[in-house]
Amino acid sequence: MLKILIQLLDWIYYKNCYFCKKAANEGLMCKSCFEKLDYNFSMPIKIIHDVPVYAVGIYENNLKKLIRGLKYHKKKDLAVNLAKFIYLFLDKNNIDIKNHIIVPVPLHKNRQKQRKYNHMDLVANELSKLCSCKINTTLIKRIKDTKPLYKLNRIDRMKELKDAFEIDKLNYNNEPILIIDDITTSGATLEEIIKNLQTQNIKFLKVIVSATP
Ligand SMILES: [Zn+2]
Numbered sequence: 001m002l003k004i005l006i007q008l009l010d011w012i013y014y015k016n017c018y019f020c021k022k023a024a025n026e027g028l029m030c031k032s033c034f035e036k037l038d039y040n041f042s043m044p045i046k047i048i049h050d051v052p053v054y055a056v057g058i059y060e061n062n063l064k065k066l067i068r069g070l071k072y073h074k075k076k077d078l079a080v081n082l083a084k085f086i087y088l089f090l091d092k093n094n095i096d097i098k099n100h101i102i103v104p105v106p107l108h109k110n111r112q113k114q115r116k117y118n119h120m121d122l123v124a125n126e127l128s129k130l131c132s133c134k135i136n137t138t139l140i141k142r143i144k145d146t147k148p149l150y151k152l153n154r155i156d157r158m159k160e161l162k163d164a165f166e167i168d169k170l171n172y173n174n175e176p177i178l179i180i181d182d183i184t185t186s187g188a189t190l191e192e193i194i195k196n197l198q199t200q201n202i203k204f205l206k207v208i209v210s211a212t213p
Pocket of ligand 1: 017018019020021022024029030031032033
């Protein structure tokens with residue numbers, strides 16, 4: 001009986017770690033599980049039209065669980081941990097984001113309705129607190145509900161992404177931009193976004209993705 005009562009109290013007062021399941025009272029990710037996240041190398045994984053794309057880690061183990069939990073399983077609090085992971089990566093590698101605005105890659109409104117939120121908006125929010133950067137969620141608009149890209153070859157991907165985005169400079173004051181996304185596979189979506197921004201004469205860009213497969 002006492003054991004049950006203690007467990008009940010544990011359940012009420014502590015949040016168990018989503019990863020190791022231990023009661024840690026450190027939010028959804030305990031310190032030890034956070035420290036198990038592996039940082040990727042500091043060099044950009046891709047350069048797209050002169051824009052460096054950095055990947056914080058590899059999409060496996062705890063990082064995969066973190067992104068999936070945040071994206072598909074409504075573990076919104078994990079945005080804090082992903083933002084911290086990104087922030088520490090930027091800091092460790094001296095990637096300068098001073099005066100940058102953070103622009104999360106948007107979802108189309110149909111997808112956002114389905115998922116109820118854009119997980120990268122949540123990460124952008126938490127990251128902005130850590131680096132004292134502003135966020136702009138209106139600069140890039142996703143105006144076409146594209147079909148899943150992973151089944152398509154490169155040419156069909158580019159076709160599908162054509163006219164998928166619109167740039168709205170209304171709230172934009174020429175700040176350098178840090179685009180954030182969760183994972184990049186072919187880079188086709190980022191390429192289309194970068195092309196659109198550059199066409200609008202927006203040139204100071206960096207991209208950071210949480211993971212690369
Ligand atoms: Zn843990």
